[in-house]
Amino acid sequence: MTASPRNTASPTNVETAALVKDLASGATTATATLELCLDRLDARGDELGIMAYRDDDVARAAAAQSDVRRRSGHPLSPLDGVPIGIKDIIATADFPTRANSRAQDPHPYRGRDAPVVARLRAAGAVIVGKTATMEYAMGLADESSGFPFPRNPWNPEHWTGGSSSGSVAGVAVGMFSAGIGTDTAGSIRVPSAWCGVTGFKPTFGLVSAAGVIPLAESFDHVGPIARTAEDCALIMTAIADRAAPATFAAASVDDDPALAVVAGLRIGIDWSQFEGSIDGLHAAAEEVRATLLALGAREVAFSLPPNDVTHAVTMICLTSEALSLHATQLAERWELYGTDTRWSLASGLALTADEIASAERARHRIRARTIETFGDVDIVIVPASTMTAPRHGEIDYDELVSSFRTTFWNATGNPAVSIPAGFTAEGMPIGLQLVAAHGNDDLLLCVARAFQSVTAHHRRTVLSETSN
Amino acid sequence: MATRTENLIVDGLERLHITIDPAELAPIVGLGQTLRDFVDVVARFEDDDEHPLK
Numbered sequence: 001m002t003a004s005p006r007n008t009a010s011p012t013n014v015e016t017a018a019l020v021k022d023l024a025s026g027a028t029t030a031t032a033t034l035e036l037c038l039d040r041l042d043a044r045g046d047e048l049g050i051m052a053y054r055d056d057d058v059a060r061a062a063a064a065q066s067d068v069r070r071r072s073g074h075p076l077s078p079l080d081g082v083p084i085g086i087k088d089i090i091a092t093a094d095f096p097t098r099a100n101s102r103a104q105d106p107h108p109y110r111g112r113d114a115p116v117v118a119r120l121r122a123a124g125a126v127i128v129g130k131t132a133t134m135e136y137a138m139g140l141a142d143e144s145s146g147f148p149f150p151r152n153p154w155n156p157e158h159w160t161g162g163s164s165s166g167s168v169a170g171v172a173v174g175m176f177s178a179g180i181g182t183d184t185a186g187s188i189r190v191p192s193a194w195c196g197v198t199g200f201k202p203t204f205g206l207v208s209a210a211g212v213i214p215l216a217e218s219f220d221h222v223g224p225i226a227r228t229a230e231d232c233a234l235i236m237t238a239i240a241d242r243a244a245p246a247t248f249a250a251a252s253v254d255d256d257p258a259l260a261v262v263a264g265l266r267i268g269i270d271w272s273q274f275e276g277s278i279d280g281l282h283a284a285a286e287e288v289r290a291t292l293l294a295l296g297a298r299e300v301a302f303s304l305p306p307n308d309v310t311h312a313v314t315m316i317c318l319t320s321e322a323l324s325l326h327a328t329q330l331a332e333r334w335e336l337y338g339t340d341t342r343w344s345l346a347s348g349l350a351l352t353a354d355e356i357a358s359a360e361r362a363r364h365r366i367r368a369r370t371i372e373t374f375g376d377v378d379i380v381i382v383p384a385s386t387m388t389a390p391r392h393g394e395i396d397y398d399e400l401v402s403s404f405r406t407t408f409w410n411a412t413g414n415p416a417v418s419i420p421a422g423f424t425a426e427g428m429p430i431g432l433q434l435v436a437a438h439g440n441d442d443l444l445l446c447v448a449r450a451f452q453s454v455t456a457h458h459r460r461t462v463l464s465e466t467s468n
Numbered sequence: 469m470a471t472r473t474e475n476l477i478v479d480g481l482e483r484l485h486i487t488i489d490p491a492e493l494a495p496i497v498g499l500g501q502t503l504r505d506f507v508d509v510v511a512r513f514e515d516d517d518e519h520p521l522k
Contacts, residue, residue: 305520306520308509309509309510309519311506312505312506312507312510313506313510313513315502315503315506316503316506316507316510319503330484330486331484331485331486334487334488339492339495342492343492343495343496343499344499346477346480346481346486346488346496346500347477347496347499347500347502347503348503349476349479349481349484349496349500350473350477350497350499350500350501350503350504351476351503351504351507352476355507358507358511358514359506359507359510361514362514398502
């Protein structure tokens with residue numbers, strides 16, 4: 001007799017790898033799982049500013065179709081029935097895409113699914129809805145914008161970080177198994193670090209950014225947010241471009257190949273990247289280092305370029321690209337943009353063509369030097385941000401941006417993953433970033449999975465500390 | 469007297485046919501000045517043949 005939603009025990013969590021097993025075994029159904037997610041969204045979704053758009057009937061219909069496929073023995077993939085949240089700058093055929101902006105046409109990409117969404121649907125994933133972001137994936141949270149205001153699930157008085165705020169916070173509270181985010185300067189990795197989940201920025205171009213409202217196309221990356229590196233790898237198996245391996249070893253549900261991968265790897269830490277960091281971050285990095293060494297890695301000398309040059313180069317290139325993309329619409333709809341967004345975009349007018357070209361040359365030089373560096377090291381350990389999630393009302397934009405250790409990797413295009421690595425004395429999550437050479441996405445996720453297989457930071461969740 | 473940053477931004481707004489409330493100019497110029505400071509950092513990098521990135 002096949003399982004049905006009515007006689008299936010309610011799931012207690014929606015973490016991707018566990019859910020994939022439960023759906024395959026019939027221990028739960030897509031419908032029962034979705035109902036749990038919707039209950040959680042009803043309970044705290046508005047308070048935490050998770051969703052930009054929900055249509056529960058559409059999601060329920062997708063879950064019901066998934067259950068039919070499971071009952072007939074023909075799931076589309078292991079992810080069939082897994083609930084996913086999609087950042088609201090990624091086009092979907094059935095839901096509007098508003099980028100948190102009154103200036104945005106709500107049906108970009110000619111009303112079609114972005115390829116990343118189409119691939120998830122082809123794998124049978126259930127799209128729960130569109131997750132909140134900052135306006136056009138830039139700037140700060142604005143309580144007066146009329147759009148959802150992001151609050152950190154660990155303490156709603158704190159920000160989530162941005163701009164993939166809804167995708168990240170929704171995963172932290174089990175409102176969907178995984179979120180799809182975008183990352184132009186750290187927008188997957190910083191909020192993941194600040195909300196205690198795993199966020200993965202793949203190698204540039206590995207996941208198609210077509211159908212994503214661009215911020216700066218040469219910096220924009222699309223990637224998954226989930227509880228663990230294994231969960232991220234499962235999502236990557238569905239969404240990675242065809243140039244990628246058909247499956248990610250880090251996604252293997254039946255065995256754990258990750259531990260063996262670490263032996264012999266060369267790891268590097270540039271401690272200068274931790275200068276000015278909050279209490280606990282240095283110790284967290286020491287733990288990651290010691291854990292990987294205990295698993296057989298060896299440490300090699302390593303240093304990154306000075307932050308002042310790389311930060312200046314990336315801010316010039318990124319701002320000028322963003323202005324170029326928005327220039328026409330800014331002229332037509334200036335008043336419809338939020339003030340922070342239109343001011344930031346217009347500030348790019350202070351740059352001349354020669355200066356932008358000079359910064360681009362410097363960027364290419366830095367990227368070439370970074371590729372050389374990864375001939376001598378396999379995995380780099382760096383902060384995602386030297387801060388933890390700041391309190392609303394106490395956010396200094398310059399301090400915030402200069403705390404990021406993520407933007408450099410958008411300029412170079414290397415794969416990078418933010419993993420939970422501890423908590424502050426106040427109970428706010430601490431995250432760390434691991435980085436690998438271009439194309440070594442699977443290796444990177446295997447190393448992150450290996451760390452998570454022998455540590456428990458990722459298992460301390462908002463849900464484990466509350467009744468729901 | 470208008471700064472170079474302010475002149476660049478005012479010229480750019482005119483070129484894009486963007487009309488703004490004059491009160492918005494100061495915050496835009498402030499952000500633009502930060503970018504101009506970054507331009508100086510990049511220029512020093514370009515001129516420094518001994519820089520570790522080269």
